[in-house]
Amino acid sequence: MTVVTYSRNVFLPLSNACRNKCTYCGFRSSEPTLMERREVLSFLEAGRKAGAKEALFTFGERPESNEGVRKKLHEWGYGSMTEYLLDLCRDAIKAGLLPHTNAGALEYDEMKALKEVNASLGLMLESASERLCESGMPHEQSPGKKPDVRLAVIENAGRLEIPFTTGLLIGIGEIPEEMHASIWKLKEINEKYGHIQEVIVQNFKPKVGTPMEGSPEPGQIEMIDAVRAVRAVLPGVHVQVPPNLNPTNWPVFVKEGASDLGGFSQTTHDYINPEAAWPLIDKLKIIAGENGITLRERLPIYPEFIKRGWYGGETGELIEKYANKEGLVNE
Numbered sequence: 001m002t003v004v005t006y007s008r009n010v011f012l013p014l015s016n017a018c019r020n021k022c023t024y025c026g027f028r029s030s031e032p033t034l035m036e037r038r039e040v041l042s043f044l045e046a047g048r049k050a051g052a053k054e055a056l057f058t059f060g061e062r063p064e065s066n067e068g069v070r071k072k073l074h075e076w077g078y079g080s081m082t083e084y085l086l087d088l089c090r091d092a093i094k095a096g097l098l099p100h101t102n103a104g105a106l107e108y109d110e111m112k113a114l115k116e117v118n119a120s121l122g123l124m125l126e127s128a129s130e131r132l133c134e135s136g137m138p139h140e141q142s143p144g145k146k147p148d149v150r151l152a153v154i155e156n157a158g159r160l161e162i163p164f165t166t167g168l169l170i171g172i173g174e175i176p177e178e179m180h181a182s183i184w185k186l187k188e189i190n191e192k193y194g195h196i197q198e199v200i201v202q203n204f205k206p207k208v209g210t211p212m213e214g215s216p217e218p219g220q221i222e223m224i225d226a227v228r229a230v231r232a233v234l235p236g237v238h239v240q241v242p243p244n245l246n247p248t249n250w251p252v253f254v255k256e257g258a259s260d261l262g263g264f265s266q267t268t269h270d271y272i273n274p275e276a277a278w279p280l281i282d283k284l285k286i287i288a289g290e291n292g293i294t295l296r297e298r299l300p301i302y303p304e305f306i307k308r309g310w311y312g313g314e315t316g317e318l319i320e321k322y323a324n325k326e327g328l329v330n331e
């Protein structure tokens with residue numbers, strides 16, 4: 001029987017302000033919002049009641065680069081988004097949820113502070129191709145998507161011993177050689193620190209109203225190639241394929257080496273891919289059963305990192321509670 005893991009989370013898109021302008025993005029807004037603390041608290045409470053154990057905090061990169069967001073943060077007594085986020089992470093821990101933050105490219109000191117209140121951190125590499133940052137390419141106006149910037153963040157996570165989730169975005173114009181080179185870059189860093197817990201293989205989905213709305217989605221063959229390559233180059237690192245973006249064919253990728261379906265929320269939407277609702281866990285279990293797959297819940301920190309003792313700070317008590325009392329350290 002093949003075992004595939006997933007996490008029950010609450011998805012919290014704190015702000016859709018972003019300093020980048022990726023041409024496939026349907027999330028960023030030029031009139032952005034910033035979630036208020038009381039709104040976050042109510043989502044945390046609803047998520048916990050529904051059985052979630054992870055609070056996934058995500059937002060555009062450097063939202064305070066937007067004047068409106070910056071003003072609001074100042075009104076609420078915060079000098080930066082990271083300061084606000086630290087308080088929200090503490091709220092999540094109090095509510096019984098383990099924070100996992102994906103906040104774009106952060107500085108070393110910010111990551112060091114966030115380590116104390118997060119079970120793990122994440123940042124999609126997407127692609128290590130410089131070519132995708134050239135004129136007319138999807139990352140031309142996205143300084144935070146420069147491969148050096150992203151790889152430096154992933155390296156800093158290793159230096160700080162932070163269990164880390166990264167990933168590839170497949171189908172945004174990369175050629176197969178660039179996709180493979182991206183995986184080898186991750187391997188280079190992971191060999192030094194051993195901190196990459198999982199690599200997400202995410203398929204590009206065109207969004208209406210974006211410059212790339214007419215671009216084709218990657219085919220199953222490209223996705224299989226990526227899953228196989230991550231599996232082969234990064235043995236021991238979990239491979240995640242999001243089931244809401246692959247609702248019927250996710251078991252195909254499991255057969256090729258994917259071992260995780262990521263986190264999904266039963267109380268909030270996927271605001272990054274609003275057209276693709278998360279499947280209900282019961283529905284996933286039926287598909288899994290038909291394909292000889294057993295689904296097993298996990299925490300946002302993988303068991304091998306718990307065993308290694310790569311946790312602590314303000315999350316330690318909660319991680320130990322879930323790991324010991326609810327047996328979520330099984331591999």
Ligand code: SF4
Pocket residue numbers: 018019020021022025026027028059060061104142
């Ligand atoms: S970094 Fe993320 S939120 Fe910002 S424009 Fe790119 S895809 Fe959108």
